[in-house]
Amino acid sequence: MCGIIGIIGHEPVNQAIYDGLTVLQHRGQDAAGIVTSDGRKLYLRRDNGLVKDVFNERHMAMLQGNMGIGHVRYPTAGSSSSAEAQPFYVNSPYGISLAHNGNLTNAHVLKKELYRQDRRQINTESDSEILLNVFAQELLSQDALHVTPGDIFAAVEGVHRRCKGAYAVVAMLTRDGLVGFRDPNGIRPLVYGVRETPHGKEFMLASESVALDVQGYRLVRDIEPGEAIFIRPDGQVFTRQCAQNPSYNTCIFEYVYFARPDSIIDNVFVHKARMRMGRKMAEHVMREWPDNDIDVVIPIPDTSRTSALEMAYTLGVPYREGFIKNRYIGRTFIMPGQAKRKKSVRQKLNSLALEFKGKNVMLVDDSIVRGTTSQEIVQMARDAGAKKVYFASASPPIKFPNIYGIDMPAAKELIAHGRTEEEVAQAIGVDRLVYLPLPDLIAAVSKGNPRLKAFDCSVFTGHYATGENGDYFAELEALRNDEQQTNREKNMVAIDICNSD
Numbered sequence: 001m002c003g004i005i006g007i008i009g010h011e012p013v014n015q016a017i018y019d020g021l022t023v024l025q026h027r028g029q030d031a032a033g034i035v036t037s038d039g040r041k042l043y044l045r046r047d048n049g050l051v052k053d054v055f056n057e058r059h060m061a062m063l064q065g066n067m068g069i070g071h072v073r074y075p076t077a078g079s080s081s082s083a084e085a086q087p088f089y090v091n092s093p094y095g096i097s098l099a100h101n102g103n104l105t106n107a108h109v110l111k112k113e114l115y116r117q118d119r120r121q122i123n124t125e126s127d128s129e130i131l132l133n134v135f136a137q138e139l140l141s142q143d144a145l146h147v148t149p150g151d152i153f154a155a156v157e158g159v160h161r162r163c164k165g166a167y168a169v170v171a172m173l174t175r176d177g178l179v180g181f182r183d184p185n186g187i188r189p190l191v192y193g194v195r196e197t198p199h200g201k202e203f204m205l206a207s208e209s210v211a212l213d214v215q216g217y218r219l220v221r222d223i224e225p226g227e228a229i230f231i232r233p234d235g236q237v238f239t240r241q242c243a244q245n246p247s248y249n250t251c252i253f254e255y256v257y258f259a260r261p262d263s264i265i266d267n268v269f270v271h272k273a274r275m276r277m278g279r280k281m282a283e284h285v286m287r288e289w290p291d292n293d294i295d296v297v298i299p300i301p302d303t304s305r306t307s308a309l310e311m312a313y314t315l316g317v318p319y320r321e322g323f324i325k326n327r328y329i330g331r332t333f334i335m336p337g338q339a340k341r342k343k344s345v346r347q348k349l350n351s352l353a354l355e356f357k358g359k360n361v362m363l364v365d366d367s368i369v370r371g372t373t374s375q376e377i378v379q380m381a382r383d384a385g386a387k388k389v390y391f392a393s394a395s396p397p398i399k400f401p402n403i404y405g406i407d408m409p410a411a412k413e414l415i416a417h418g419r420t421e422e423e424v425a426q427a428i429g430v431d432r433l434v435y436l437p438l439p440d441l442i443a444a445v446s447k448g449n450p451r452l453k454a455f456d457c458s459v460f461t462g463h464y465a466t467g468e469n470g471d472y473f474a475e476l477e478a479l480r481n482d483e484q485q486t487n488r489e490k491n492m493v494a495i496d497i498c499n500s501d
């Protein structure tokens with residue numbers, strides 16, 4: 001999952017993009033980048049690291065201009081080389097830079113096609129560089145000296161025809177303005193907002209509405225699946241539906257884990273959706289286990305707090321913060337490599353023995369993916385003196401890979417893959433395990449927006465809206481399993497073509 005942002009205003013946007021990226025940091029911790037334009041030239045800085053580490057004062061001073069885009073990266077394709085940090089740039093036509101959240105599933109085919117048919121050289125293993133080149137090629141084929149909104153929309157139609165997978169995109173044409181678009185399934189989120197200033201309106205496109213809130217932008221609306229938006233430097237806004245059969249298939253995992261609770265995605269308040277998940281979880285427990293002996297509900301910080309609180313309230317059981325989180329350790333699930341993830345769980349969370357001693361504790365997490373967190377935490381609860389350890393996951397068992405922007409490429413690395421619920425309970429070492437059933441999860445989210453009839457639930461169901469088959473998954477697993485990635489990173493030396501210090 002990555003975070004993307006684009007701003008077009010009447011004053012330099014460097015600081016505003018930086019601030020927006022820090023608000024989106026939870027979506028990607030590996031690399032960050034900003035590109036700005038003063039209408040004639042662009043200025044780019046991108047590198048591996050957190051936002052606060054990638055940009056120093058000198059970089060910020062050099063990022064000139066009143067429009068720009070930014071990216072925080074959580075890699076799902078290629079490697080974690082700094083050469084794959086985003087935004088990417090191509091000079092033809094018009095000079096385009098692009099930041100992408102999602103994952104293309106036909107990147108290999110497109111890469112060949114770009115070379116053979118379009119004579120374009122792709123320099124990295126990143127699918128986002130491919131996406132940029134497809135967009136550029138489609139724009140080039142409009143053959144216009146001065147780009148019009150019609151040219152932009154025709155190019156996005158071309159992207160939709162050629163690209164498969166998930167993509168929420170912000171792009172910048174160095175002289176002409178900002179572009180945003182979402183794939184026809186709307187798998188990844190993208191919103192746009194406006195703020196009034198004494199000089200006129202300023203516009204922001206962002207992965208999540210929280211980026212708008214903190215800088216005083218008003219959320220106008222989500223970009224629709226398949227839709228594109230083009231905003232000129234003079235503030236003219238153009239939008240058009242560019243897909244033949246668009247439909248909402250928002251990734252349900254955004255609501256479960258990825259998004260911040262204070263964001264609104266496709267008109268559903270994430271915080272409220274998580275509260276409903278907690279309530280439904282409690283109702284499920286009361287139905288399936290009416291004579292339970294739960295003494296206390298304890299969340300596994302951070303993300304599960306909202307649902308755990310509501311679950312405890314509905315069950316009528318005390319809620320206690322039994323794990324204290326080290327606020328200087330980031331999210332563990334999106335860290336690269338199993339060894340680092342495992343170590344970080346211990347560094348991140350410490351138990352408060354007095355909340356566990358002699359009690360039957362119900363630990364609550366938003367999800368169990370590889371089981372890294374749950375295995376460690378259950379042991380910590382036992383070490384802290386818990387009598388019985390129960391576990392509730394506020395989402396169903398995750399059994400299938402994600403191919404749309406979450407780095408879960410290998411089914412065999414998922415703890416629930418090929419295991420029954422009892423076997424997962426045994427593997428993580430709990431006395432009882434409860435999962436939120438899928439219909440309850442869907443109901444918890446869709447209550448916020450009845451227009452959302454379908455979601456991307458592929459990690460739970462194995463059903464993929466873009467129709468990938470067995471061969472694709474076998475190749476993906478071979479290429480991106482944890483061991484392969486770790487070996488690749490060990491041997492990697494990053495060489496870039498255009499990064500400055």
Ligand SMILES: O=P(O)(O)OC[C@H]1O[C@H](OP(=O)(O)OP(=O)(O)O)[C@H](O)[C@@H]1O
Pocket residue numbers: 257300301302303304330331332333334365366367368369370371372373374
């Ligand atoms: O089963 P696993 O592979 O461990 O993955 C699931 C865990 O990872 C996430 O937490 P994370 O630490 O990333 O972020 P958070 O602080 O937002 O909860 C998620 O909230 C679960 O706790």
Ligand SMILES: NC(=O)CC[C@H](N)C(=O)O
Pocket residue numbers: 001002073074075076077078084100101102103104126127128405406
């Ligand atoms: N998580 C994402 O959205 C990743 C974007 C892109 N596929 C990359 O690997 O850089």
Ligand SMILES: [Mg+2]
Pocket residue numbers: 300301302303304365366373
């Ligand atoms: Mg967590």
